[in-house]
């Protein structure tokens with residue numbers, strides 16, 4: 001739940017005590033002392049509340065619902081364990097994400113395997129692990145799956161990823177259903193019929209239905225409703241033409257989140273029930289009765305429970321432009337501002353109630369002029385040693401972090417009711433050369 005008042009964006013369990021930010025009952029300066037910075041901090045109670053909101057609000061008495069967490073947004077053993085605990089399914093797009101889900105004890109039957117270029121090795125791995133559903137992207141992948149299921153004598157379920165041509169308004173790098181999209185197959189592409197026929201004919205593949213995903217960080221709800229109409233109408237046409245029952249429709253994810261006090265947001269409690277109403281009405285309109293409707297929230301599940309904590313190093317005044325606050329991370333732990341011009345908010349976590357005094361830029365320490373996390377933000381007077389925290393930064397930050405400039409990747413802690421779990425340890429310098437010691441010279 002977001003409370004934004006003026007420039008304050010207090011998320012989840014965060015609170016201010018003695019001029020300092022506390023998350024999950026833990027002071028961020030204690031976290032810095034114990035785990036160093038940069039550090040990803042996850043408000044576990046807030047995250048678990050949201051998991052429950054999705055599970056309880058996206059429910060219908062007309063069909064089963066699956067909440068399949070898109071693990072690309074943020075995953076690790078602890079996170080996947082929470083998904084399992086709350087009865088979520090999980091969406092993986094690589095052998096690596098699959099491995100983490102399995103290691104965390106996810107039921108393989110609850111895993112959806114996505115990806116536009118699954119390798120033969122990955123398909124083999126997923127089949128031997130008993131992954132529940134393959135989401136098929138293209139004809140070549142379908143041929144490989146067909147062949148491997150026969151050779152390995154395995155059965156599997158499949159959905160076909162389709163693009164109904166809806167161009168949801170979002171950054172162009174994260175649109176996914178345009179006609180030139182690299183994902184899925186357009187419903188206007190005649191080759192889709194070869195794929196559907198092959199899926200129907202494949203003896204070891206149970207063709208269950210269709211998948212679609214309109215894009216990511218979409219805050220205008222109408223696109224999700226348009227997508228439901230498009231996929232259900234297509235399903236109805238196909239069902240009649242091939243005389244088959246479609247058992248599952250997967251509507252993907254993409255639900256947008258609020259990063260700053262000014263940006264638009266979706267109220268998930270109410271959106272999810274309205275979404276169910278629209279889906280039920282659309283199914284009735286087209287006389288389709290799938291057994292399962294699934295969605296794949298990634299960002300919307302994790303983003304607003306995640307914070308990135310930095311230490312301020314130097315503060316620099318240049319001849320032109322806003323003064324710069326330099327933090328001890330940057331595009332290596334959050335590439336989103338440089339990649340998508342994403343906007344974020346920040347606080348000086350040790351000066352929460354100090355008077356705001358100046359407009360700053362917040363820049364990282366990477367060797368790139370574009371390594372600016374925030375272009376303009378009003379903050380109290382900043383000095384070395386301050387703690388700068390970026391709220392609403394849980395999605396696609398840790399998961400997209402890199403070792404650029406050989407920056408060790410930050411650790412991840414989950415905080416709840418005064419307790420801290422170090423889910424991922426900060427990388428050490430030794431970790432940076434761990435794969436380089438195998439030869440002798």
Ligand SMILES: Cc1ncc(COP(=O)(O)O)c(C=O)c1O
Nearest residue numbers: 070213216253254296297298299
């Ligand atoms: C197929 C699919 N499902 C789910 C997601 C998750 O999207 P988001 O994190 O925006 O919910 C993505 C990413 O855009 C995706 O490609």
Ligand SMILES: N[C@@H](CCCC[NH3+])C(=O)O
Nearest residue numbers: 072174216217336395396
């Ligand atoms: N990485 C993107 C989202 C990609 C969604 C996956 N298809 C982001 O940070 O917004």
